[in-house]
Each structure stands twice: as C-alpha cells, then as structure tokens.
Amino acid sequence: MGNGEPGGGKQPDGSDADAGHSSEQGGGETDDPVPGRKIRRLHEVATAMQTAAAVEEIYELTVDAAVDILGFDWCAVEIATEGRFEVAAVSEEAPLEVGARPITTDHGVTGEVYMNGESDILCDARNHARAEPTLEAFRSGLTVPIGDRGIFQGISSEPYFFDEDDLELAELLITHTTAALDRVEETQRLNKLNRATRQLMTAETHEAVAREGRDIASAVLNAPLAVVFYHDEGLLVPMVATATASEVLEGPTPIEQPDDGSGESPRWAAMAQGETVRDTAVDDDRWELLNVPLGEQGVLCVGSRVQGAFGGGDVVLAETLAANIEAAFTRADREQRRREQARQLQRQNERLDRFASIVSHDLRNPLHIASTRAALAREEPDGEHVEAIQNALDRMETIIDDTLSLARQGKTVEETESVSLSKVAARSWDQVDTAGASLEIVSDATVQADADRLQNVFENL
Known part of the structure; x- marks a missing residue:
C-alpha cells in the first residue's frame, strides 16, 4: 500500500x-x-x-x-x-x-x-x-x-x-x-469548568447558584441527568433538575433523613460520608449516578445512561464543581446577609430623615413664638412676654424629650390616660402662631391617649 x-x-x-x-x-x-x-x-x-x-x-x-x-x-x-x-x-x-x-x-x-x-x-x-x-x-x-x-x-x-x-x-x-x-x-473540560465557575460565583441567591450548578454539571460532565439537592432541616430538597432527571427520578421529591443518617438513600449516604457515592437508577434504561456532597449544604446528583461513563477524571471534575457550588452557596448566604444589612441601614436612614423632619416641624411653632415674644419683650420690658417665652421653651423641651423617647422606644404608645380634648386643644392653641385668629371650644370629650403625643397632633393641624 x-x-x-x-x-x-x-x-x-x-x-x-x-x-x-x-x-x-x-x-x-x-x-x-x-x-x-x-x-x-x-x-x-x-x-x-x-x-x-x-x-x-x-x-x-x-x-x-x-x-x-x-x-x-x-x-x-x-x-x-x-x-x-x-x-x-x-x-x-x-x-x-x-x-x-x-x-x-x-x-x-x-x-x-x-x-x-x-x-x-x-x-x-x-x-x-x-x-x-x-x-x-x-x-x-x-x-x-x-x-x-x-x-x-x-x-x-x-x-x-x-x-x-x-x-x-x-x-x-x-x-x-x-x-x-x-x-x-480533560484539560478542555477543566478550562470550561473554570470559565463557568466565574459565572457561578456571581449568582446572588441559592436558586441562581443551583441553576448555574445544574447547567454546568450537565454541560461539562455530559450528564443529561443533573439535580441539585439543598439540605434543609432533615430534608434533601431538590432545588433544580434537568428535564431528564425529573422523569427518571420521578420529580424528584424531597428525601427525608434516615434515622442512621444514611440508610438506603445514596444521596444521604454521600452527605453522611462526605464523599462521592455511586448509584444506579432504572427506567427504560439503566442509569449510572454520581452523588457528590456539597459540604453541609446538600448534594449534587448527576447521571448518564452510558454504563461506565464516569471515570476517575469525571469524578474529579464533579467533586471540583461540587466544591465550587458549596462555595457559591456560602457566598450567596453572605451576600444575602449583606443585602439585608444594607436594607436595614436604608430603613434606619429613612427613619432618621423622617425623625429630623418631625423634630424640625414640631419645634418650629414654639421656636417662632419664643422668637416673636423676645422681640416684643425688647420693646415692652414690663409685659407678659417673658412668661410666654418660658412656656415656649418648656414646650420645646417636652417635644425634644418625647421625640427622643419615641426614637428609643419605637412608635408604640405603651401607656395612656384619660385626656380632655378641650384642654389639649387650648394648650396646643397657645403653642402656635395664630396670626390674630381665635379658638372657640363649644364642647368637650375625653379620650384615652398619650397627652403629649396628642398635643403634637393638634399643633400640627
């Protein structure tokens, strides 16, 4: 030839x-x-x-x-x-x-x-x-x-x-x-896994991590069957699964933790032993399965209908991917806590803004009264302006004390008393600039309230 x-x-x-x-x-x-x-x-x-x-x-x-x-x-x-x-x-x-x-x-x-x-x-x-x-x-x-x-x-x-x-x-x-x-x-698959891992590490929720992990397992390991189980209070809960896995594993459904920690469940056995466990599943074909623990977070299950499909290199890749999924879950937890802390901080800042606005508004009336009476006192030293100024300052002190108490204790009124609406109205009228207007009280009623907070309401009408 x-x-x-x-x-x-x-x-x-x-x-x-x-x-x-x-x-x-x-x-x-x-x-x-x-x-x-x-x-x-x-x-x-x-x-x-x-x-x-x-x-x-x-x-x-x-x-x-x-x-x-x-x-x-x-x-x-x-x-x-x-x-x-x-x-x-x-x-x-x-x-x-x-x-x-x-x-x-x-x-x-x-x-x-x-x-x-x-x-x-x-x-x-x-x-x-x-x-x-x-x-x-x-x-x-x-x-x-x-x-x-x-x-x-x-x-x-x-x-x-x-x-x-x-x-x-x-x-x-x-x-x-x-x-x-x-x-x-093997080198190409490892490089592909490394590239995919970068995307995996950007996932911000457990669901997103599970989806990325499933897709990577299916692509890199050439596994049409792939499921990510998440460990939740004695259950291995299937978070995401390929369509093939849903058919072969019938759902899959959550798996309860056996009394001995592993029992007949290869998924739980993988978690209990902390190492990869091989398994088989049968529908119209016989499937070879790998159950790879995700630390304490759960289990990655991948499968192929080709017997002997998962050699030593495949196991190494699956375990590398599992370690990356576990790290991504941990990172997602950390990011979730960080986002919650950021939301709490934002809510606190918003409350502080509202607090400052309320304090500014509530103090404006007595401050205006004190300022006006001080100007009049300079012109009429023997008048009643000093007493009015003192009343305004006392009212400002009360508002500050009440506001600080509200900030420390929250919005709930813990103690109430019987309060006369006519008296509250009269006191509130004295603390605001009425611009020549007059107040006429024609009737009275009694309510259960915090007198100072109710007066704040009247002053801001």
Missing part, C-alpha cells in the same frame, strides 16, 4: 502479497525486527501527541503515523456525529475529504466495530456478508474503535491486505491516540 499502490497483507494461501508492506525501506537496521522499530516510532508519536493542544492535531498525528510508520496510504479517523461518521482526518491518497459523513454509525462492519468496541479485519469486501463498501475500490479494511468517539480505519484496494501484525500495531497507535484525546478533552 506504500506510495498509494495496493500491496501487503496475506493471501488466502498464507503467503506475503508484498514484502514492502512488512519491512521499511532503507535504514540499514537489518538485525532489528521491523515491528520493533515501528513500535519505537509509535512511542515517539505518542510523545508528540502528549504535547498536542487540540483534538484535531491528535487526529492528524494519528493519520500521519499510520501512513509513515504503518504504511496505510488510505486511512482516516472518523468521529461519530449525530448518528453518522464524520471524517476528522484523512490521508492524502484516500478518496475521502475532511468533513464528509459517508455512512451512519450502524453501517456494516464499521458500525459493528463502533458499537461492539472490538477491532476487526475485513479481508475481502466482495466475499463478506456484512460488508457494505461505499466505493467499489474498497476491497479490504482494518477498523479500530476510538472508544465511544468513533473509529480509525485503514482501507486497501486489494483483498487480504491487512494481517494481525497490522491490527496489533494499529491498536497500539489508537491506544496512544485515545490517551492523548483523554488528556486534551
């Missing part, structure tokens, strides 16, 4: 079809078996893959290694996308293009390899019951699954081109590819 020509593999009689496929050109290492050199070169490729920053770069390195080291001139990496295989990287000689979606993920032998997770060699497409080649030129193939991501495939225009040695080397290459993809995707 080197240089774009068909070659290599085993014929039906077991003989080599092309020695060029099983040995490297030049090099001069005649005492070193070819497979050993290829393995070492594949390990060098693995080192390069571990420095790659993007999955696209890893796919290209995979195809380049298959061409340069394994001699697969026609090869491609195809990723499962929306039920079809999409070409992510392809060799120059192959009759495919990046971005093409030639077949569905259940198509022929390729689909079986992807679904079963087991590599396969197709010796002759024309004599295979399940083979469904998309081009007449495709006679033999080698297919290796790349986890649940997709497949790597080598194709030849000659039958019996690939043998077990090719398959073993291809599987080694894809092992390196998978490890590199895991690393890059």
Whole structure:
C-alpha cells in the first residue's frame, strides 16, 4: 500500500502479497525486527501527541503515523456525529475529504466495530456478508474503535491486505491516540469548568447558584441527568433538575433523613460520608449516578445512561464543581446577609430623615413664638412676654424629650390616660402662631391617649 499502490497483507494461501508492506525501506537496521522499530516510532508519536493542544492535531498525528510508520496510504479517523461518521482526518491518497459523513454509525462492519468496541479485519469486501463498501475500490479494511468517539480505519484496494501484525500495531497507535484525546478533552473540560465557575460565583441567591450548578454539571460532565439537592432541616430538597432527571427520578421529591443518617438513600449516604457515592437508577434504561456532597449544604446528583461513563477524571471534575457550588452557596448566604444589612441601614436612614423632619416641624411653632415674644419683650420690658417665652421653651423641651423617647422606644404608645380634648386643644392653641385668629371650644370629650403625643397632633393641624 506504500506510495498509494495496493500491496501487503496475506493471501488466502498464507503467503506475503508484498514484502514492502512488512519491512521499511532503507535504514540499514537489518538485525532489528521491523515491528520493533515501528513500535519505537509509535512511542515517539505518542510523545508528540502528549504535547498536542487540540483534538484535531491528535487526529492528524494519528493519520500521519499510520501512513509513515504503518504504511496505510488510505486511512482516516472518523468521529461519530449525530448518528453518522464524520471524517476528522484523512490521508492524502484516500478518496475521502475532511468533513464528509459517508455512512451512519450502524453501517456494516464499521458500525459493528463502533458499537461492539472490538477491532476487526475485513479481508475481502466482495466475499463478506456484512460488508457494505461505499466505493467499489474498497476491497479490504482494518477498523479500530476510538472508544465511544468513533473509529480509525485503514482501507486497501486489494483483498487480504491487512494481517494481525497490522491490527496489533494499529491498536497500539489508537491506544496512544485515545490517551492523548483523554488528556486534551480533560484539560478542555477543566478550562470550561473554570470559565463557568466565574459565572457561578456571581449568582446572588441559592436558586441562581443551583441553576448555574445544574447547567454546568450537565454541560461539562455530559450528564443529561443533573439535580441539585439543598439540605434543609432533615430534608434533601431538590432545588433544580434537568428535564431528564425529573422523569427518571420521578420529580424528584424531597428525601427525608434516615434515622442512621444514611440508610438506603445514596444521596444521604454521600452527605453522611462526605464523599462521592455511586448509584444506579432504572427506567427504560439503566442509569449510572454520581452523588457528590456539597459540604453541609446538600448534594449534587448527576447521571448518564452510558454504563461506565464516569471515570476517575469525571469524578474529579464533579467533586471540583461540587466544591465550587458549596462555595457559591456560602457566598450567596453572605451576600444575602449583606443585602439585608444594607436594607436595614436604608430603613434606619429613612427613619432618621423622617425623625429630623418631625423634630424640625414640631419645634418650629414654639421656636417662632419664643422668637416673636423676645422681640416684643425688647420693646415692652414690663409685659407678659417673658412668661410666654418660658412656656415656649418648656414646650420645646417636652417635644425634644418625647421625640427622643419615641426614637428609643419605637412608635408604640405603651401607656395612656384619660385626656380632655378641650384642654389639649387650648394648650396646643397657645403653642402656635395664630396670626390674630381665635379658638372657640363649644364642647368637650375625653379620650384615652398619650397627652403629649396628642398635643403634637393638634399643633400640627
């Protein structure tokens, strides 16, 4: 298959079809078996893959290694996308293009390899019951699954081109590819989590924190099932849940704390143990669940219908997210207290403003009387103005004392007495500037009141 020509593999009689496929050109290492050199070169490729920053770069390195080291001139990496295989990287000689979606993920032998997770060699497409080649030129193939991501495939225009040695080397290459993809995707998910955490930390209420936490869990952990339970007086109360979680967990409904603190509830067990607890749930599918404690604040529950979906890296991400949600809950509590303190301070300031306004208004009448009588006293030293001034000053002192008492004790009248309305009216009339008007009292009545506060009311009429 080197240089774009068909070659290599085993014929039906077991003989080599092309020695060029099983040995490297030049090099001069005649005492070193070819497979050993290829393995070492594949390990060098693995080192390069571990420095790659993007999955696209890893796919290209995979195809380049298959061409340069394994001699697969026609090869491609195809990723499962929306039920079809999409070409992510392809060799120059192959009759495919990046971005093409030639077949569905259940198509022929390729689909079986992807679904079963087991590599396969197709010796002759024309004599295979399940083979469904998309081009007449495709006679033999080698297919290796790349986890649940997709497949790597080598194709030849000659039958019996690939043998077990090719398959073993291809599987080694894809092992390196998978490890590199895991690393890059883990880094990308961690970066995504870090970016999302900044948004999480701006949430100002428990409800907002729970919503952000649910959405992050669903996106970063690829978990269609996600619930945030909040701990409230012996109950784990589901604050928010994805639509899938509502269906699978039937609500979900609040969970009462068992007598032993955990009992049969994996959610409570996670809180009691302070560590992640795995669980399963069953509807039409069997769901794998992770229950991650949020300190004493509650539990984050995430789930996938793919068994084994949550590996060690997923658990680390889930626990990191849970720690961030717990911190966000604590911050929301602190912000709630701060906002309440700010509201109390605002209310106090408003009361002080009203207090100042009341004091200013109530003092204005006796102060005006005192000022007027003082001016008259200078003109008529022997008049009754001094007594009027003293009465006005006494009234001002009473108003100040009453207002201070009101400020200290609040607005409630604690003690009342029988008060004559006519007497209160007369005293109030004496404390205001009447501008030549007169007061006529034609009847009287008695009420239960605080005399000084009632007089304030009359003075301000």
